[in-house]
Amino acid sequence: MISVVIPTLNEARNLPALLRALRRESEAHEIVVADGGSRDGTPRLARAAGARLVRSAPGRGQQLAAGAQAARGDILLFLHADSGFPAGGLAHIARTLAEAPDCPGGNFRLLFDGDTGFSRWLTGFYAWIRARGLYYGDSGIFVRRAAYRDLGGIRPIALMEDYDFVRRLERSGPTRCIEDPPLVTSSRRFEGRRPLGIVLGWIEIHALFYLGASPGFLARRYEAQRSGRRPRADASGSYPESGQTKRIMGIATRMTRTSRGRPMRQ
Numbered sequence: 001m002i003s004v005v006i007p008t009l010n011e012a013r014n015l016p017a018l019l020r021a022l023r024r025e026s027e028a029h030e031i032v033v034a035d036g037g038s039r040d041g042t043p044r045l046a047r048a049a050g051a052r053l054v055r056s057a058p059g060r061g062q063q064l065a066a067g068a069q070a071a072r073g074d075i076l077l078f079l080h081a082d083s084g085f086p087a088g089g090l091a092h093i094a095r096t097l098a099e100a101p102d103c104p105g106g107n108f109r110l111l112f113d114g115d116t117g118f119s120r121w122l123t124g125f126y127a128w129i130r131a132r133g134l135y136y137g138d139s140g141i142f143v144r145r146a147a148y149r150d151l152g153g154i155r156p157i158a159l160m161e162d163y164d165f166v167r168r169l170e171r172s173g174p175t176r177c178i179e180d181p182p183l184v185t186s187s188r189r190f191e192g193r194r195p196l197g198i199v200l201g202w203i204e205i206h207a208l209f210y211l212g213a214s215p216g217f218l219a220r221r222y223e224a225q226r227s228g229r230r231p232r233a234d235a236s237g238s239y240p241e242s243g244q245t246k247r248i249m250g251i252a253t254r255m256t257r258t259s260r261g262r263p264m265r266q
Helices: 015-023 042-048 060-070 089-099 117-130 145-150 161-172 195-210 215-227 243-259
Strands: 002-008 029-035 052-055 075-078 105-112 141-144 176-185
Touching: 002 015, 002 060, 002 089, 015 029, 015 042, 029 042, 029 060, 042 052, 052 060, 060 075, 060 161, 075 089, 075 145, 089 105, 089 141, 089 176, 105 117, 117 195, 141 145, 141 161, 145 161, 195 215
Parallel strands: 002 029, 002 075, 029 052, 105 176
Antiparallel strands: 075 141, 105 141
């Protein structure tokens, strides 16, 4: 059985369409919605659709870990609530893993919705990085439960939980990417933002993670990038860009500046 784990936070607008698509799947499965404190009726919608509801502290890493712990299947599939799931997708996962006993898991080829040059560029970019063993939670990561357990699972960190898990998954064996049918994801997170700023922010977050910045600070930095605000102070009331983090920020800033001036194909 495949356990589909969906982290949610105020996803009443997007979740029903995904749940309807999953209900049409013939492959044996269960749906686990890991909710981080929604106030828009998301939990009610999940229960009405027959999904199992798991309450969790907010934060995608926390929610994915809680949902995986509650799941009963021997295969785990992690989906974002705004995913467009393809017909027959679960059967393709089961078939892919049955045909490759040494494969611990993988993901789907990802298509970004929207009819903009940047959305099309993102689709091509994600295919390019997937060929190099890099992919994210919005591409529908699936994994055998035994491999998930052996890898230590998804860590309940504030940001980059998918990147952290994928790095371990890729080291554990030959993964597979399901090219057809692809998974569709929403471009809503990029609305109102400049493409160049998005790419530079992506580089900065990865550089900071690689250089050892804390996931909590990365989450604040990410939210600041999306909103255009300065990162918030930490729990002690102090701004986190000091000491080692300040040095890391300086290095990351220099790295992102070296990327400026390179044309982005659209």
